[in-house]
Amino acid sequence: MISGVTAPRVTDLSDFERRLVESAREGELLGAAQIDVAELAETESPDHLVRAEVLRDLLLGRHGELDPRGIMLKLARVTGKLNLDGATATAGLMLFTCVFDQPVLARQARLPHLYLIGGRLPGLDASQVRIEGGLHLSDGVRITGNSPNGAIRLIGAHIGGNLQCRDAEISNPAGFALEASSAELGNGLYLHQGTRITGSSADGAIRLNAARIGGPLECQSITVFNDRGPAVEAENLTVGRSVLIRDSKLSGNGEIGAVRLQGAQIGGQLQFSATTRVTSPEGRLLGLSDAKATTVFLPDGLVCPDGSSSPECAHTELVWLDEFTYAAIDPAFGWRRWLHLLRCHTEYYDATGYQKLAAVERTAGHDGNVRAILIAQQDDLRRRAPEALGGRMSRLFHWLWGALAGYGYRARRTAAALLLALVAAGVLGLWAGATETRPGHHAAERVATGAACSPVELIGLGLDRGLPIAPTGLRSRCDLDTASVPGQVFTAAIWGVQVAVWGLATLALAGYTNLVRKTG
Template identity: 50%
Template sequence: MTEPAPTKLLADLSDREQQLVEAACHGNWLDCGEMDVGRLAASTARSRLVRAELIRELLLGRRGDLDPRGVRLARARIVGELDLDMVHAVAGLWLNGCAIDKQIRAKCATLPYLVIQASQCAGIDAYGIRVNGPLLLWDGVRIAGSGERGTVDLTGAHIGADFEMTDVEVISPSGVALNASNIRVEGGLYIRRGGRIAGRGVGGAINLTGAHIAGDVYLEDMEVSASGGPAVSASRIHIDGLLFVRGGIRLIGDDEDGIVNLIRARVDGFGGGVVDLKVVAQPGAVLLNLWEMEVKTTMSLPPGLVCPDRGQGATCEHLRRVRLDGLSYAALGQGTDWREWLHLIRCHTPAYHASAYQSLAAVERAAGHDSNVRRILIAQQDDLRRRSPDALTGRLTRSFHWLWGLLAGYGYRARRTAAALLLVFIVAGAMGWWAGQVNTRPGHHAAERVLPAGAGAAASGVPCSSVELVGLGLDRGLPLATTGVRGRCDLDTTSRRGQAFTVAIWGVQLAVWGLATLALAGYTNLVRKTS
């Protein structure tokens, strides 16, 4: 078997390139002098040029053993395409203030660490890259260009420590700016401090779909914008730590699924929330899509983000929207009032969904605020009738639903039902008294003393006492119990007016039956709905 031919190395290394080899072997920096990145990109001075292929050779160990501190190069122009595809590097790479002519390619590469600082390039294609330590893009990195899967493509990457983008500008004229779908980060994810990420199309600006972050996630103090897509798409993201979206961040997007998409996201340590956040969108647009998001601990979302007036009522003139259906959380964070949260559910969600009310009610119930729970669930039923009337199947059902809410608070205001029942009893007694004052024919009233057997029809009626008349009304109005007064005083059903009072008291009796049923059901939770 013939042995493979030895790999041919770059020949004719310049003095600067030879210095880089020596620096990498001894763990030193190679600094090519003071020059800003813009001027450096146009420089042709050999003292500032390093061929990209030499960096690949160094990382593969083809130029001898490297110091564990890695290849560290400052203020150089890297000529050609930096191709690290499939490289299993023996040391890490740190580029500071460098102008990289073309895209950095690192598909399925493995590096101990990767740091790009204050540099510029035309893109990073690092699909499936594995970085055992941190991946850092720092201090004014500028990346502009187009890529098949994104200007910065980290799809399926595995980062063994923190992934940080600080003061970084990533601009894509035709697609996703930062594509980190299905990335796994063993540390935290930090995208912050004055940077700008801009994409175009349905992929949006930042794609974190299916990502798993073992630490915290911070998005703060920067601008994220997308034309024709979401600013941040992070559906099914799993965050073991905290999620913070705050610090003057400006989000601009255009997507029906939400400017920030957290559909089915799972956050095990949510605690910071959304603070000082500005979202730019068309009126009526969904700003945050939290559909079926699961938050294990505290949920903090300032209502002022969605409703500038921080409203607490049942109506609002502002058209901003947020999807909260299916969102579950253990508690509301500090500074988030349950009344304002209820206002968001009633006035700033695209449609009625019972789950949003049920989640808030569960949080308040766990806190021991039963009165708040009743108000939330009553608001749910009001919203059901207002925004989802078809669920009540028919005008008659909707009318009964409205009456049920008015008289019984949908079963959550049993005291109101009891008060209405007391009022009906008063009406019944008043009707009995009134019947004793109404003449039907000379000498007779609609309610009068019962005549003894054998008395003629022309015999004069004997008036009942006021107590007897009130007792008569109650006796007629009570469905089951009786006062026994009807043996002495009763309605004259042979007269039209007596018949009218009889029919009216039947109506009172029906009302007593209905209200008594509602009161009993309200106290025993038989009619409380949860959907």
């Protein structure tokens, strides 16, 4: 009852309307004669007509107490505007293949439940509605809006049960199809079985910004299309359980992505099935920046058509993964493909994506994978954000650091390079001992007599001059003839080896003791 008013506003009820009142009191379904939906929308037969004011009086209890099962009506045309703004209904409403002439208003209303099963409705505005049970749209119901506000508007709504769409068609050529920002659902959001949602808005066909869903969010065998913006816009969405998108096609447009889950907090899995397609003419597909989930399941071809794990890719599809937090990746997808997304399918270099992936692999005990990920991060830093490294010399050093030491993550590579440098020093010593400077003399010879040095002495000479440590005294017996041009050339070459040994030894020590500070 509203403001103490108990008498119905409409008293001249038709026979069909009187039967509706009686059926509602008994909790029985009132069905009219079979008729095609298109004909129902045009009929003037009193055997199918119910005035919206009569339906409102019934919901408000103005025709007496109704059965808890609520009002159940089939194959009726509701004429006029059903305005339930601010109303508290005493019974729920279940309509089977009914047609409305005008949009339904239920802003700040209270309803036990609302089921629209089949039929036609030119819009539903139920912002801040409170529905104790569920809101179900199913069996071919068609809801068509023509307003920027949305075909179905549920901003700030509280639904105690499920919001379920099964084989429903929701469309709006002028704006959102389903706008449920800041809505709270006690259970789940289920979009199932051929549901088709079409909008035309820069802010999404389905808009769930800051909505809270206690159970799962499931999209099963649905199609969502938006020619002006995202198919799904769900920034800062909270889902108590998993987000499951299976056998569906989500098509968006524009620069901000087809499916946007930025800042979403997902209590369970984020799963896209192998038969799901996310498309956009610009190739901007999936936004997960600042989002959080437990396990991520992505099919091979969802972002990259090749399902590649290589460091390069010709495809330009993009995802946003910066600050995306997850506990595990589907083993079938694997860390290598995720690394491929970070390197080839993100718009810019971002260290957090690599660090998150490395943390997941480290937790799993895959230290080798961790090193590969962090090396790839440094390669990507040099490729896409070289200005962060400094000037040309800094970038050159960064490249050498990666080539020779794996940025501190490949100590064995550094040790191998160090060994090669020492071998080069020994070879230079042997080479100098075989290079004549004048008859009977060589670039490396005995100091006192000028006689040839033994091979062991020549190798030792190269190592003695190449190693950046205290001299062994060998050069007092066998040394380079620095007075000759060849001797000077070999001296300069061994100095180069000595510089390389210094650098490699420092990198090797840093690699083992983690003294090198990682850039980025």
